Amino acid sequence: xxxxxxxxxxxxxxxxxxxxxxxxxxxxxxxxxxxxxxxxxxxxxxxxxxxxxxxxxxxxxxxxxxxxxxxxxxxxxxxxxxxxxxxxxxxxxxxxxxxxxxxxxxxxxxxxxxxxxxxxxxxxxxxxxxxxxxxxxxxxxxxxxxxxxxxxxxxxxxxxxxxxxxxxxxxxxxxxxxxxxxxxxxxxxxxxxxxxxxxxxxxxxxxxxxxxxxxxxxxxxxxxxxxxxxxxxxxxxxxxxxxxxxxxxxxxxxxxxxxxxxxxxxxxxxxxxxxxxxxxxxxxxxxxxxxxxxxxxxxxxxxxxxxxxxxxxxxxxxxxxxxxxxxxxxxxxxxxxxxxxxxxxxxxxxxxxxxxxxxxxxxxxxxxxxxxxxxxxxxxxxxxxxxxxxxxxxxxxxxxxxxxxxxxxxxxxxxxxxxxxxxxxxxxxxxxxxxxxxxxxxxxxxxxxxxxxxxxxxxxxxxxxxxxxxxxxxxxxxxxxxxxxxxxxxxxxxxxxxxxxxxxxxxxxxxxxxxxxxxxxx
Numbered sequence: 001x002x003x004x005x006x007x008x009x010x011x012x013x014x015x016x017x018x019x020x021x022x023x024x025x026x027x028x029x030x031x032x033x034x035x036x037x038x039x040x041x042x043x044x045x046x047x048x049x050x051x052x053x054x055x056x057x058x059x060x061x062x063x064x065x066x067x068x069x070x071x072x073x074x075x076x077x078x079x080x081x082x083x084x085x086x087x088x089x090x091x092x093x094x095x096x097x098x099x100x101x102x103x104x105x106x107x108x109x110x111x112x113x114x115x116x117x118x119x120x121x122x123x124x125x126x127x128x129x130x131x132x133x134x135x136x137x138x139x140x141x142x143x144x145x146x147x148x149x150x151x152x153x154x155x156x157x158x159x160x161x162x163x164x165x166x167x168x169x170x171x172x173x174x175x176x177x178x179x180x181x182x183x184x185x186x187x188x189x190x191x192x193x194x195x196x197x198x199x200x201x202x203x204x205x206x207x208x209x210x211x212x213x214x215x216x217x218x219x220x221x222x223x224x225x226x227x228x229x230x231x232x233x234x235x236x237x238x239x240x241x242x243x244x245x246x247x248x249x250x251x252x253x254x255x256x257x258x259x260x261x262x263x264x265x266x267x268x269x270x271x272x273x274x275x276x277x278x279x280x281x282x283x284x285x286x287x288x289x290x291x292x293x294x295x296x297x298x299x300x301x302x303x304x305x306x307x308x309x310x311x312x313x314x315x316x317x318x319x320x321x322x323x324x325x326x327x328x329x330x331x332x333x334x335x336x337x338x339x340x341x342x343x344x345x346x347x348x349x350x351x352x353x354x355x356x357x358x359x360x361x362x363x364x365x366x367x368x369x370x371x372x373x374x375x376x377x378x379x380x381x382x383x384x385x386x387x388x389x390x391x392x393x394x395x396x397x398x399x400x401x402x403x404x405x406x407x408x409x410x411x412x413x414x415x416x417x418x419x420x421x422x423x424x425x426x427x428x429x430x431x432x433x434x435x436x437x438x439x440x441x442x443x444x445x446x447x448x449x450x451x452x453x454x455x456x457x458x459x460x461x462x463x464x465x466x467x468x469x470x471x472x473x474x475x476x477x478x479x480x481x482x483x484x485x486x487x488x489x490x491x492x493x494x495x496x497x498x499x500x501x502x503x504x505x506x507x508x509x510x511x512x513x514x515x516x517x518x519x520x521x522x
Contacts, residue, residue, distance in 0.1 A: 021165065024172035029274050030340055031176050032193065035183070037345025039264060040127050041190045046270040047118050047255060048134035049197065052106070052142040054252050056149075067233045068153045070380045073296035075229055076157060081216070087229045088154050089222035094230065095150055099143045106139040117252070120259035130188060137194035144201035151208035154217060157296075163211045170207065171200030235384065249391075250398040250421055254414040257402055264350070265411040272357035272415060275336060279325040279365065299380040304437065311377055311433075312441030316448040318369040320505065323452040324496045327460045329362035331467060332485065338472035339481040348473045357415040364419030367426045374429040378436075386432050394425040448505065455499030463492040 036042045068091065076084040106113065114121070114131045121128040152164035178196030183189035209219065224230075251273065258265040298307040329336075337351035337358070375387045398421035405413025434440070466488030470480060 021168040021172065024169050024176075025274065026278065026340060028172045028176050028179075029271065031179050033271065033341040033346040034344035035179055036190055037347075037350070039267070039345075040124065041130065041188065042270075043259075043263065043266040044121070044127055044130040045134055045190050045193055046266055047121070047259065048114070048131045048194070049138055050252060050255050050270075051113060051117065051135050052138050052145075052197075054249070055102075055106075055142045056145045067379060068150065069157055070296040070299065070376075070382075071229050071233050072153060073157050074300035077297055077300045085217055086222060086224070087227070088150075088217050089220050090224050090227060090230060091150055091233065092147070092219050093221045093223060094225055095146055099146045103140050103143045106142070107136050110135045110139065117256050118259040119256075120261075124263070133188075134191065134194045137191070138197045141197050141201040144205045148201075148204045148208055151205075151212055155208070155211060155215070158215055160211065160215065163207060167204040167207045170203040171197070174200035174203060249395060250418045253395075253399060253402060254411075254418055257406055257414055258411055261406065261410055264353070268350070268354045268411050269357050269414065271337070271341065271354040272361055275333075275358050276329070276361040276365070279322065279329070280368065295377060295380045307377075307380075308437065308440040311373065312444060314373040315370055315445050316441075316506070318373060319366060319445070319448045320452050320500070322366040322369045323449065324456045324459055324493075326362050326365040327456045328463060328489065328492060329365065330359050331460060331463050332489070333358040333362070335467050335472050335481070335485050339478070339485055343475055348475070351472075353411070356412045360412050360415035360419055363416075364422040367419070367422040370426050371422065371429060374426070374433060377433060378429075381436070383436070386436070387429070390425055390428040390432065393428065394421045397421045397424050444506075451500060451503045451505045455496050455503060455505075458499055459492045459496040462495055463488050466491070 032042070036045075072084060072087060072091075075087050110132050114128065114135055118128075118131060121131055148164070148167065155161070155164055175193055175196035178192045178199065182192035182195060186192055212219065254269055255266055258269050294310045295307050298304075298310060333355035334352060337355045338348070341354070342348060342351050378384070378386050398417050401417035401420055402414050405417050407413070409416060434442070466484060470477075470484055472481070
């Protein structure tokens, strides 16, 4: 099977599993918004959750994956299964020790961390103390999810994608059940959500282990921390914390600055980010995780032409998916919030403010998606410096833009700053990668962007017209809203697919061929 088919197949599996996970995540956010709205308690929870969540994105899904997968893939390809199993056990042992220390430190130092990251909370009585309590309860989540990420790296390299992608469903289920069933047991009801996060993280890890055992990777202690592979992972991981995680660091900067804005700003950005992450989780992360093992194996084998083809195909697939998703999110931002979240403690004013942040975030969907493919290429090539330099430049740009825009545009300015900095990061990585490895299908990538943009125009007109048919400011009317928005999205998708097919987009052919193989196999 060609690498294009491998990537498309893996992305399809990841996307299918992630669809269910994201739907459950949306249900979770609906429950949270209805029960708790947007105010002091939700600001405290979302701020507290961002701290272990940021570490998850930096260390677990970001740096650890970017550093571990190329090394593990190279070991498996060049040295065989036995050495790969030894490396997996050593990494699991070392990571358990390191994350246990980090978790304990985070719990003890929680007041200091919250005080530094959310200085505006101390001005409101009880908000700082609640954030510290919730952060202490949730900090062990980073321990579990880091081990989950290691399992995910092993399984993805072994071409098993479904279990790691589906595991987040159980995190969402744990949070939903905790919010519904346990909130009455706490003086501050939102504490139940923090308990749900902890339970969900434990379940996620327990799901991975039987699958690993079935693949022949039984987790046993191995203290050979001086192996060359461990040193290689460490050398890759330290800079990749910043290189891969800069986008999420910028999100964290937005949350910190939002704590200085009017109450509810942290929540507006959180709800917008959650909806923004829906297409990211289904498509962007799926394609990025599917491309990385292929690129790492090709780099280990010295197959530079094959690697360039994988990069090009990954980037084109990202553009093919994210450009129409970006257009759809921009047009449907207020209708989506009105349908999914509005009601109970979540008012139309909250929906509009959250939707404004979503629009600004959505403009950067393709930029973030391309970065998720480009940054790991450098680590696959053992280049740890370039992504760090670009990330540092991006971070400074985001900080300056955030400070400049948060005054006139409030929380919307923070979202726009994140998007503009993501654009700068993408351009820098594209330029530097081309200088490093030479051309990798730039004309084809540009043509995909043009065709997808052109095909999105008739889709945008139809979606805008469909959304204008009803008044989204009215509470209730869920069946009507669901029917209108659902039909509009389905028709818009059909128009886009028809348009790209008429434009003879290569990605349409690949997707159709994958679907035919799936149906034939079924």
